[in-house]
Amino acid sequence: MTKxxxxxxxxxxxxxxxxxxxxxxxxxxxxxxxxAERLSIFSLSDTESAILFGIRFPRVLLGACVGASxxxxxxxxxxxxxxxLAEPYLLGVSNGAALGTxxxxxxxxSFEFARPVLAFGGAALATFAVYQIARSKAGMNAExxxxxxxxxxxxxxxxxxxxTSLLDATRLRSFTFWLLGDLSQATMTGFWVCFAAAVAGTxxxxxxxxxxxxxxxxxxxxxxxGVEVGRTRxxxxxxxxxxxGVAVSASGSVGFVGLxxxxxxxxxxxxxxxxxxxxxxxxxxxxxVLADTFARTLIAPRELPVGAITALIGCPLFIWLLRKx
Amino acid sequence: MLEVEGIKAGYGGRAVLDGISFSVQDGSxxxxxxxxxxxxxxxxxxxxxxxxxxxxxxxxxxxxxxxxSRRQIARSVAVVAQENETNFPVSVLEFVLAGRFAxxxxxxxxxxxxxxxxxxxxxxxxxxxxxxxxxxxxxGGERQRxxxxxxxxxxxxxxxxxxxxxxxxxSHQAMMFRLVRERTKGCGGSAVVITHDLNLASEFAxxxxxxxxxxxxxxxxPEEVLTADxxxxxxxxxxxxxxxxxTGNVRITTLF
Numbered sequence: 001m002t003k004x005x006x007x008x009x010x011x012x013x014x015x016x017x018x019x020x021x022x023x024x025x026x027x028x029x030x031x032x033x034x035x036a037e038r039l040s041i042f043s044l045s046d047t048e049s050a051i052l053f054g055i056r057f058p059r060v061l062l063g064a065c066v067g068a069s070x071x072x073x074x075x076x077x078x079x080x081x082x083x084x085l086a087e088p089y090l091l092g093v094s095n096g097a098a099l100g101t102x103x104x105x106x107x108x109x110s111f112e113f114a115r116p117v118l119a120f121g122g123a124a125l126a127t128f129a130v131y132q133i134a135r136s137k138a139g140m141n142a143e144x145x146x147x148x149x150x151x152x153x154x155x156x157x158x159x160x161x162x163x164t165s166l167l168d169a170t171r172l173r174s175f176t177f178w179l180l181g182d183l184s185q186a187t188m189t190g191f192w193v194c195f196a197a198a199v200a201g202t203x204x205x206x207x208x209x210x211x212x213x214x215x216x217x218x219x220x221x222x223x224x225x226g227v228e229v230g231r232t233r234x235x236x237x238x239x240x241x242x243x244x245g246v247a248v249s250a251s252g253s254v255g256f257v258g259l260x261x262x263x264x265x266x267x268x269x270x271x272x273x274x275x276x277x278x279x280x281x282x283x284x285x286x287x288x289v290l291a292d293t294f295a296r297t298l299i300a301p302r303e304l305p306v307g308a309i310t311a312l313i314g315c316p317l318f319i320w321l322l323r324k325x
Numbered sequence: 326m327l328e329v330e331g332i333k334a335g336y337g338g339r340a341v342l343d344g345i346s347f348s349v350q351d352g353s354x355x356x357x358x359x360x361x362x363x364x365x366x367x368x369x370x371x372x373x374x375x376x377x378x379x380x381x382x383x384x385x386x387x388x389x390x391x392x393x394s395r396r397q398i399a400r401s402v403a404v405v406a407q408e409n410e411t412n413f414p415v416s417v418l419e420f421v422l423a424g425r426f427a428x429x430x431x432x433x434x435x436x437x438x439x440x441x442x443x444x445x446x447x448x449x450x451x452x453x454x455x456x457x458x459x460x461x462x463x464x465g466g467e468r469q470r471x472x473x474x475x476x477x478x479x480x481x482x483x484x485x486x487x488x489x490x491x492x493x494x495x496s497h498q499a500m501m502f503r504l505v506r507e508r509t510k511g512c513g514g515s516a517v518v519i520t521h522d523l524n525l526a527s528e529f530a531x532x533x534x535x536x537x538x539x540x541x542x543x544x545x546x547p548e549e550v551l552t553a554d555x556x557x558x559x560x561x562x563x564x565x566x567x568x569x570x571x572t573g574n575v576r577i578t579t580l581f
Contacts, residue, residue, distance in 0.1 A: 010434065082413050206430050213423050217411040217460075223375040224406065225479070226399030226427030271413045274434070 016269055020282035021253060022063065022252035027286040031060035031293045037300040050145070055186075064285035065194035065286045065307070066251045067261075069201060069243040071284025074258020075265070075276050076205045079212035080236045081131075081226040082219075083145050084263065085321055089144070089246045089255035092152030096126025097248035099156050102163055105175075116193055119246030126152055127241050147173035152155075181254035181307020183292050190250045202281045204239040210231050216271065234278075254307045255286060257313020261287055263317065326351055326485055327372065327515060332381035334371055336530070341367045342539045347533070349483070353508055354516045356526035360560055365519045367406075369485045372400040372517060375462065385483070388572065399427035403481035405472045405489050411460055416428035416473050418456035421447055424475035426458070426558075447475035449504055451497075465492035473501060482514040502529045522579045527551055535559055551575045 008039045020061040030053060033039050034308040039048050039056070070088060077093075079088040087135040088094045100122025101115045108114035133148040140321050145232065162177055178185070205212075247254070262276055291313075297306040327349040335341035340406065342364045349355050355495075367382075370376035375388040376560050378498060385401055400407055403424070409518045424446075424545065425439040447453060450470040457580040469492045476484055491497040505516045506529060520526055526533055533550040535542040537559055556564050556577065558562045 041502070079413075143560050210426060210431055210433075213415075213419070214426055216413050217415060217420065218406075218409045220375065220406060221409065221423075223395065224373060224404040225424055226396040226400065227476075241502050266414060270419070272419060325547060 008305050010265075011276060011277060012269075016275065017278055017282070017313035018322050020279055020286070023281050024286045027289040027293075028060050028064060031063065031289040032056045034293050034300060052275060055071075057187040058188050059115070060192045060193050060289050062194055062250055063183050063289045065191060065198045066183070066247040066254060067192065067257055067284040067286070067288025068281040069247040069284075070254060070257040070278040071261035071287070072198070072205055073240040073243040073276055074237045075262035075273065075280040076212065076240050077258070078209070079216040079273050079276075080233060081134075081217055085146055085259070085318065087238065087256065087259040087318075088192070089253055090256065090318070091124045091130050091149035092156055093130070093241065093244045094248050094253040094255065095160065096122035096124075097152050097245045098253050099160055099163075100245065101249040102160060102175070106163065106166075112189065115249040116197070116246040119149045119249035120242050123245040123248070124241035126156065130236070133276070133305045136262050138266070142214075178252040179306055180305035181252045181310065182253050182305050186250070194246050194250045198241055198281070201239045202277065203245035203262070204235055205277050206274070208235050208239075211271040211275050212236070213271075216273070254308060255307050255311045256318070257284055257288060257310055259321075260310070260314050260317055263321065326386065327517075328384040330369070330382045330384065332371060332378045332383070334367060334376060334378040334381075336367075340539065342371070344540055345381070347532075347534060347541065347544050349515045349517055351482075351513050351515055352509055353531040354505060354518060354529055355532040355534060356530035357517060357519045357534045357536060358521070358523065358526060358559070359542075362537040364539045365536055366487055369404070369487050369517065372483075372485050373398055373404060375404075396427040396431075399479065399481070401481050402483045403476035404483060405469075405476045405486040407491070408488050409472075414488040415460045416456060417442065417447070417452060417458050417460060417463070417542060420471055421452075421456075421461055421475045421478050424478040427479065428539075442480055443474075443478045446474040449477060450474040451500065455493060466494060466497060468579065469493055470497065470501075471502065477504065477508070482512070482516065484516040485515060486518045488519050488521065490520065490525065500524070505529070523551065523556070524569075526575065527575045528572060546576055551577060 019177045033041055035049055035056060039052055041052065044052060069136040074087050077091065078084050097119040098112060100118035104114040104118040114151065130152050134145040135152065137145065164172055167175060211222065214225050214227050215232060219229055261278045265276050265279045265283060269279055291309040292306040295306045295309050329345055329347050332345040333340055345368065357368060359365050367376065370377055374383065374551060419512060421443045422435055422439060424437055428439060429436055442555055447456065450472055450473050452474055460471065463471065465475060469489065486505065490503055493501060502525065505518065508514050509516050518559045530547055532545065533547050534544045535550055535555060542559060543555050553564055563580045565580055567576050569576045
């Protein structure tokens, strides 16, 4: 086996990192090439060029940032809450962000930057609520956490449904589609905001990776071996809420990415969060780009919500993990 | 030296311990005995400030723990907690290396020095060749040895052990106490051990602290503390006391 701090461990990190970076580059290429209109990227007509730069690039780049953000948030929350089933969508964090985004749309209309801010607020409040409900004197087990997530998700869904009933028919359809995860409204501004959040969130969580290796086996263990638990918890919750908030405000609730991606990474690279967090970012980005490409091409020219594709992959995995635990 | 001065502590405003004062000398082992719920684990938690007292201080080498950061405390005081389980596939080596968190950077990779400390600790705990095994595939006894290895890997001067022999067979119980004794006598460190095994305490401890309902019932050498009256008062059982024919230490036999 490779030792985490040894030169062999660092070589392993570089090898996997390079592999996931190549996969991401290939995914972006495939995502930009395929769609209702198949493009040959190296010989473009004017129309194809407009499609590539005006529509495809913003969409695949935003998809990559959304995937990276959700996967990294999932990896961080799972380690912090010592629960491999913790996932932004299942914990209601995504719904908190969706409600925040919806309020921004209703209250601030066209002011685009209000959406990520209120989405972050909604995600942070939902995270806090689930954590408080799931905690007990006896600690926090998987069932309690998931049930708390279900309660908060149900509550927030009800409020979202109440608010959507206020929308007119056209906005209702587009909003419902968005809620299921939709990258079709991607803009370069949206991409840059999401990119900044993804990079900042991944960096913050990476600084906590070593502490999370101890948190993952127990909060008491972490305290005993020198982790400032309160500070780590705050950093991880805030970074996760930021990542999920900005991703959801740009693309709706793309579910299960935070469950599937870190789990697959752990199968390949082990549980050390210094590997899991950055590799989740790279692989999560590839995963959503490919899932969205599939969603765009399966019944082209019509599109499926990307969230439906990720849920179709994520649900069986969730059931398997639940039974395994 | 670790000094506990007038501690009152508990949870949610309810005091579990009250009026606790004692000191642990360098090079010594202190055994903490008491019935279930007497406050033993709470006491251990106070000794590395994973729980803050309502009143009083814990002073390590002349400095109150409240003045030290968590990393400073972790470099000086290591804990072997009661067994824990993780839902993640963590290898034995990763688990032991995590004990080196307080050394070096909080963000980077372990140094060769960290890896050497972890490997030495694993050898001492008879875990050679098990570095790649996953924690959730180990037996209770093997996990307990990994917990000890993680504490030894810290190279901290003070060890706190919460029922460390609960899942261990006889030979590994002896190994555990031999290692703790070597660490305390050989390196000038100290250890505080919670145990329910009065005979082990008699053989290995320099000082015994008897806790009853959150207060100190007695504190002193095994000879002074392990008396039939005190044991009967604490555990509500009748015991027979004699001497271990080999070591001459007090030997306790419960009468059923």
